[in-house]
Amino acid sequence: MDDGVDDRDTPAEVDATFRTLRRVAVGYFAVFLAAIVGFPLLAVTLDWWSASRLVGGMSPGFLMAAFGLYAFFAVIGVAAASLSSAVEARMLGGPAPEGGPLAGEGEEP
């Protein structure tokens, strides 16, 4: 039966990988949450955030809502996905090659 899991991995190894991936997910969620909560918080507490003019007469808050958040979501999504798959590759199955996908990837907060 092929259930997509390499049968060479023991339950303890799979459990360890799950907990490490959960740590990655929680970390990235914390960063995501901080950014989402921080945006309205800045708008409420810092007049400069919406009153000043940065580029083309747009305020930092407007620029962030129009462009910054989307870029942030893309970056954090790609980083979380690539780090998670790299962690899985290194913690399950055979030996990972040195300098593999984890090096230079991910953004574990």
Add this chain to the structure above:
Amino acid sequence: MRGGSQLLAATLVVVWALVHLVTQVLVDPPLGVLATVTIGVVLSTAVVLGYPSALRGPRLSRVVPQRPPDPRGVRSGLAIADAGRSMPLRSGLTPDAARRTAELIRPLLGGDAIAITDTEQVLAFVGPGADHHRVGGALQTRVSRKAIDKGRTVVVHRRDGIGCPEPGCPLETAVVAPLAIGDRVVGALKVYRVHDEPAPRVLVEDMASMLSLHLELAEMDRERHLAADARLDALRAQINPHFLFNVLNTIASKARTDPEEARQLLLRLSDFFRYAVRQDGHFAEFAQEYFFVRTYLSLEQARFGDRLRVRYDIDPQVLTTRVPVLTIQPLVENAVKHGIADKVSGGTIRLRARVDPLTRTTSIRVSDDGVGMPPEVLARLTAGERPAAGERARHGGVGLWNISQRLGSLFGDRCSLDVVSEPGEGTTVELRIPLR
């Protein structure tokens, strides 16, 4: 700065530059100082904490910066102390090191030509006469052979005393001092002049003594590396034959009842020995050592069954760090052999690995809830004493001692190996090494 700290520092500078640009330069009105500093501190903290996994980047081989060649072959205004600190012979008596040393010390000794030889051939010759005193050629001058054979300095005031067979040789005087490692003469430093007055004998002897000291240090370095290699080889060879017998017996017993599991165990055993034999060098990625450890533990679990439970707790940031090879598995093996195997009800082995980005430390902890060890054995282990033969068999202390010695030679006092044990409660071994 080492291990990517320069990249971290550069990133922090860029972060602060961007903060300044966005909050002070491009914007109207600029943000207040307190808010700007707060933003900068928050971003810097995020960068430092995320650095081990996000910013370490591809691992490039460390390139030793090459000194730019000097067209004149000399370095003007160089103090003797500077020459001592940067002496190329620190890496051993090689032709390249000898040439660079000769170029470095020529202006200091007041000689027109400098030669450095080993006991058989010319390793470097800088100055007039280089056309026939060829590098790689046999020692031509009688004076060199005399200094090396007698092990003392020889001063020659006349051209015929040098004994150069080349009729047109411009060298008139020479001071030849032997280079020695301990009592063993390994070469000679020769200072030639093209006029009647030889170079100051005391100066040449002092320089030869300094070069000899560097050669002695190079020899000690080489011996230290050989000792570290020997310790690693000893660890490889220390794979317990009982472990192999036990695993093979386990596989044999499962071959009839569960052939698929027997096959998996054979594959794991093959992986185990392949890793142990093929590891070159002293460091490997943690992920590879982790593979070695879990391969070992899965083999032991097949033997011990439910008596041996395992729990890994691995930080994602630690997977790409580099750790000394064959360091974690002996700790785990000790936990199995001396902690869990002697306990009837079995126990749990925990492997915990963390990275501390602020102190730039990798921390690896192996703990078990087995039988623990008596206080006197623990005291001897923590004192760093090599265990006696009988004790090695009972407590496997030689593995721990070997690891401790290897860590000491690799990291000096920048690492720690702590052992905590209570009889009946279990043992915890914690290893802290610099982040690489």
